[in-house]
Amino acid sequence: MNTKARNTTAQNTPDTALARGGAGRRLFGLIRKETLQILRDPSSIAIAFLMPVVLLLIFGYGVSLNAKHIPIALVADAPDSQTAALFGAFDQSTYFSPKTAPNLPTAERWMLNRTVDAIVHLPSDFSAKLSNTANQAPVQIIVNGVDANQARLTQAYIQAAWQGWLSARATAAGHSADQPVQVASRIWFNPELRSRDYLVPGLIAVIMTLIGALLTALVMAREWERGTLEALMVTPVHLNELLLGKLIPYFVLGMGGMALSVSMAIWLFNVPFLGSPWILILTSAIFLLTALGMGLFISIVAKNQFVASLIAIITTFLPAFMLSGFIFDIGSMPGWLQNLTYIVSARYFIVILHTLFLAGDVNGVIWPNTLAMLAIAAFFLGASRRKIRKSLE
Amino acid sequence: MMWQRIFALAIKEFQALLRDPKARFVVIGPPIIQLVVFSFAATFDLNHIPLAIYNQDGGQAAQSLVARFTGSQHFEIAARLTHEDEIKNVIDQREALMVLHIGPRFEQDLDSGKPTTVQLIIDGRNSNTAAIALGYASSIVADFNAQWQQTHHLAAPPSVIVSRAWFNPNLISRWFIVPGVVGILMLVVVMVVTALSVAREREQGTFDQLLVTPLRPVEILIGKATPGFVIGMIEGGVTIFLAVHLFGVPFEGHIGTLFVGLGLFLMSAIGVGLMISALATTLQQAVLGVFLFLVHAIILSGFATPIANMPPIVQDLTLINPMRYLMIILRGVFLEGSSFDSLIDEFWPLAIIGLVTLAFAGWLFRHRMN
Numbered sequence: 001m002n003t004k005a006r007n008t009t010a011q012n013t014p015d016t017a018l019a020r021g022g023a024g025r026r027l028f029g030l031i032r033k034e035t036l037q038i039l040r041d042p043s044s045i046a047i048a049f050l051m052p053v054v055l056l057l058i059f060g061y062g063v064s065l066n067a068k069h070i071p072i073a074l075v076a077d078a079p080d081s082q083t084a085a086l087f088g089a090f091d092q093s094t095y096f097s098p099k100t101a102p103n104l105p106t107a108e109r110w111m112l113n114r115t116v117d118a119i120v121h122l123p124s125d126f127s128a129k130l131s132n133t134a135n136q137a138p139v140q141i142i143v144n145g146v147d148a149n150q151a152r153l154t155q156a157y158i159q160a161a162w163q164g165w166l167s168a169r170a171t172a173a174g175h176s177a178d179q180p181v182q183v184a185s186r187i188w189f190n191p192e193l194r195s196r197d198y199l200v201p202g203l204i205a206v207i208m209t210l211i212g213a214l215l216t217a218l219v220m221a222r223e224w225e226r227g228t229l230e231a232l233m234v235t236p237v238h239l240n241e242l243l244l245g246k247l248i249p250y251f252v253l254g255m256g257g258m259a260l261s262v263s264m265a266i267w268l269f270n271v272p273f274l275g276s277p278w279i280l281i282l283t284s285a286i287f288l289l290t291a292l293g294m295g296l297f298i299s300i301v302a303k304n305q306f307v308a309s310l311i312a313i314i315t316t317f318l319p320a321f322m323l324s325g326f327i328f329d330i331g332s333m334p335g336w337l338q339n340l341t342y343i344v345s346a347r348y349f350i351v352i353l354h355t356l357f358l359a360g361d362v363n364g365v366i367w368p369n370t371l372a373m374l375a376i377a378a379f380f381l382g383a384s385r386r387k388i389r390k391s392l393e
Numbered sequence: 394m395m396w397q398r399i400f401a402l403a404i405k406e407f408q409a410l411l412r413d414p415k416a417r418f419v420v421i422g423p424p425i426i427q428l429v430v431f432s433f434a435a436t437f438d439l440n441h442i443p444l445a446i447y448n449q450d451g452g453q454a455a456q457s458l459v460a461r462f463t464g465s466q467h468f469e470i471a472a473r474l475t476h477e478d479e480i481k482n483v484i485d486q487r488e489a490l491m492v493l494h495i496g497p498r499f500e501q502d503l504d505s506g507k508p509t510t511v512q513l514i515i516d517g518r519n520s521n522t523a524a525i526a527l528g529y530a531s532s533i534v535a536d537f538n539a540q541w542q543q544t545h546h547l548a549a550p551p552s553v554i555v556s557r558a559w560f561n562p563n564l565i566s567r568w569f570i571v572p573g574v575v576g577i578l579m580l581v582v583v584m585v586v587t588a589l590s591v592a593r594e595r596e597q598g599t600f601d602q603l604l605v606t607p608l609r610p611v612e613i614l615i616g617k618a619t620p621g622f623v624i625g626m627i628e629g630g631v632t633i634f635l636a637v638h639l640f641g642v643p644f645e646g647h648i649g650t651l652f653v654g655l656g657l658f659l660m661s662a663i664g665v666g667l668m669i670s671a672l673a674t675t676l677q678q679a680v681l682g683v684f685l686f687l688v689h690a691i692i693l694s695g696f697a698t699p700i701a702n703m704p705p706i707v708q709d710l711t712l713i714n715p716m717r718y719l720m721i722i723l724r725g726v727f728l729e730g731s732s733f734d735s736l737i738d739e740f741w742p743l744a745i746i747g748l749v750t751l752a753f754a755g756w757l758f759r760h761r762m763n
Contacts, residue, residue: 041675041677041678043675043677043678043681044677046681047681047684051681051684051685054685054689055688058689058692058693058707059692061704061707062692062693062703062704062707063692063698063702063703064698064702064703065520065521065524065698065702066702067699067701067702068702069701070701071701111559112729112735113735114721130551130552133548133551136549136550136551136552136553137551137552137553138552138553138554138555139552139553139554139555140555140556140557141554141555141556141557142556142557142558142559143556143557143558143559144558144559144560145558145559145560145561145562145564145728146560146561146568146569146724146728146729147566147569147699148437148438148558148561148564148565148566148568148569149437149525149566149569150699151558151561151564152525152528152564153524153528155556156528156531158554159554162552162554166550166551166552169551179508179535179538180503180508180509180538180541180542180547181458181503181508181509181510181511181534181537181538181541182508182509182510182511182534183510183511183513183530183531183534184510184511184512184513185512185513185514185515185527185530186512186513186514186515187515187517187523187527188484188514188515188516188517189516189517189518190517190518190520190523191517193517193520193523193524194520195520195521197520198518198519198520198521210684210688214680214681214684218676218677218680222676222677302415304413304415304416305593305596305676305677305680306416306589306593306676307413307415307416309585309589309676309680309683310416310420310585310589313581313585313683313684313687314423314427314581317684317687317688318427318431318581321691322430322431322434322435323430323434325519327435327521327697327698328434328435328436328437329437329439329519329522331439331440331441331442331443332436332438332439332440332441333433333434333436334433337430337433337434340430351487354518354519355487355518358517358518359485359518362485362486364485364486365485365486365487
C-alpha cells in the first residue's frame with residue numbers, strides 16, 4: 001500500500017534544494033495514500049459522520065434531565081373535601097401522573113414494585129389539624145431514594161404543588177400566605193432550563209474527543225502491526241512528514257464531523273448560537289488537534305490495535321463523559337480528582353461551547369480555555385514525535 | 394471429547410489475551426482505577442458552588458441570611474459586589490454560578506411585616522447545575538423564613554411537610570451511581586475481550602487455521618465466550634467488593650441473586666460482542682461496532698439520566714438493551730434488598746437477549762465458515 005507513497009517521492013535526493021521541493025510532493029503523496037486508505041475501508045468515514053448523527057439524535061431526543069409525569073401515589077386516611085383540594089394540586093401539575101391508593105400499605109406495595117416513585121400521605125387527623133390554627137397539618141412524603149437526584153427533584157416538585165395549594169387556600173380565605181422573604185430567581189442564558197440546550201453542545205465535545213482519538217489511535221497501531229511503518233521508514237520520508245501525512249486527512253475528516261454536529265445542534269435541535277462562527281472554527285480546530293494528538297500518542301505507545309483501541313476507549317470517551325463537567329459538576333469533585341480533570345481537554349472545550357452557544361463571545365472564558373487546549377495539543381503531538389523516534393532506534 | 398476440545402480452546406484464548414503484558418494490564422488495571430475515579434466524580438450533589446453576594450442592606454437580618462449561605466457546605470463566597478453592573482461580569486466570566494442580591498429595603502420591609510424579595514441570578518449554561526443550585530438556595534431561604542416566623546411570633550403555615558426517603562435516607566447520589574459504574578465497567582471489559590477477539594484473529598489470519606481444526610462452530614463459540622465470562626465475573630466480584638468496602642454503598646440483598654443477574658447479563662453482552670466480532674471483517678470495524686454499541690448501551694441504560702424522562706419510542710428501544718436490566722438488578726440488590734422473585738422480570742429478558750444473540754452469533758460463525 002505504500003507503493004503510492006514511494007512512487008511520488010524522489011528515490012535519491014542528495015541536494016537539499018531538491019529535497020525541499022520533494023518535501024511538499026512527499027507529504028502530498030502520503031496524504032493521498034492515507035486518503036485512499038480511508039476511502040477503501042468506510043469505517044473511518046462512518047466514525048466521522050455516522051457516529052455524530054446517531055449520537056446526537058439519541059441524546060438530543062432521548063435524554064432529558066427534565067422530569068415530567070412522575071408517577072406518584074396519593075393516600076388520604078380520611079378522604080374529605082380538604083384532602084381532595086390538596087390532591088387537586090397534583091392532578092393539575094404536568095410534573096406528576098398521580099394515582100389514588102385506597103390505603104398506605106397498597107401505596108407502599110406500589111413503591112416496592114417501582115410503579116410509583118413517591119407517596120403523598122395525609123394522616124387521618126389532617127383535616128382536623130388544618131382547621132385548628134394551634135397546630136400544623138402534617139403531609140407525609142415518602143420518596144424512593146435510589147436515584148437520589150430524581151428523588152430530590154420529586155421532593156421539590158411536590159413541595160411546589162403543596163405551596164401552590166397553600167397560597168390558593170390563603171387567597172380564598174382573604175389573607176396573604178406570603179412568606180417573609182421570597183425568592184425571585186432569574187436564570188440567564190437558558191431561562192426555561194431546557195436541558196437539551198446544554199446537553200447538545202456538551203455532547204459535541206464528547207463525540208469529537210471520541211472521533212478524533214479513535215480515528216488516529218487505530219491508524220498507527222495498524223501500521224506497526226502490519227510492519228508497513230518500517231517499510232515507510234526506509235523511504236526518504238521524513239518523520240515530520242509521516243506524522244503530518246497521517247494527521248491532515250483525519251483532521252479534515254474530523255472537522256467535517258464537527259461541522260455536521262454543529263449544524264444539527266443549531267438547525268435540528270434549535271440550540272441558540274450567540275457566539276462568532278470564526279471563534280467556533282478556531283477553537284474546534286485546536287480541540288480536534290488535542291484529540292488527534294492523543295490518539296496518535298496512544299497508537300505509538302500501544303503498537304497494536306487491540307491494546308490501542310482499549311486504551312482509546314478508557315482514556316478518551318469515559319473521561320470526556322464523566323470528568324469533563326458534561327454531566328457531573330467538576331467543582332463538587334474531591335480536590336485530587338479536580339486536578340486530574342485539568343488534563344482532560346474536553347473540559348475546556350465544553351466550557352467554550354456552552355459559552356459560545358448560550359452566552360456569546362466572552363473573551364475571559366474563551367481564551368484561557370483555548371490556551372489550555374493548545375498546551376495539551378502541543379504536549380501530545382510533541383510527545384508522539386519524540387516517542388516515534390525513540391521506538392525506531 | 395467435546396469438552397476437552399472446548400477447554401483447550403478456552404485455555405488458548407486466555408493465553409492469547411493475557412500473553413502481551415500491555416494487553417494484560419489494560420484488561421485488568423483500568424477497571425479498578427476507573428471504579429475509583431468515576432465513583433468519586435459521578436455525583437449530582439453540588440459542593441462549593443461559587444456564590445457572589447450583592448448586599449445593599451447592611452442590616453442584621455440581611456447578614457444572618459448571608460451567613461446561612463456561607464455556613465452551607467453547598468456554597469462558597471466567590472465575590473462580594475458593590476455595584477449592580479458587576480453582576481453581569483461575574484456571571485459571564487463564570488466567576489460565580491449564582492448572585493444573591495439583597496435590596497436596600499430588605500430589613501425595613503421585614504420589620505414592617507411586608508413580604509420582601511431577594512433576587513437570585515443564576516448562570517443557566519448548565520441547566521442541571523442551575524436547577525440544583527436554585528433548589529439549595531430556596532431551601533436555605535425557607536429555613537430563614539421558618540426561623541424568622543418563629544422568633545417574631547408570626548403565624549406558621551397551616552400545614553407542614555414531613556419528608557422521608559426509602560432505601561437512601563440521606564439521598565446520597567453516590568449510592569446510586571457506584572452500582573451503575575460497576576455495570577459499565579463489566580460491559581466495557583466483556584465487549585472488548587469478546588468482540589475484538591475474532592476480528593483480531595481474522596485480521597491476523599489465525600481464524601482460518603482454527604476452522605481447519607476438528608472444532609465445530611458451537612465449540613468455537615463456547616471457547617471464545619469463556620474468557621469474557623470468566624474475566625467479567627472476576628471483575629464484577631472485585632468491583633462489587635470495592636463498592637461496598639471502599640465506597641460504603643449498602644448491600645441489602647443476597648449476593649447469589651446478584652450473581653445470577655451478572656451471569657445472565659454477561660451471556661447477553663458476550664452474545665452481542667461475538668455478533669459484532671463475526672460481522673466485522675477488520676479490527677477497525679469491530680472497534681467501531683463496539684463503540685456504537687457501548688455508547689448507546691450506556692446512555693440508554695438509565696445510568697445517568699432516567700429512562701422515564703425519555704420519549705416513549707426511545708423507552709421502548711431500551712427494552713432490548715441488556716444494560717437497562719443490569720442497572721435495575723444492581724441497584725435493586727444493593728439498595729432495595731430486592732429478592733430473586735422480585736427481579737424475575739429483569740432476569741428473563743436478559744436470558745432471552747442472551748440466547749438470541751448467542752444463537753445469531755453461532756449462525757454467523759457457521760455461515761462465515763461455509
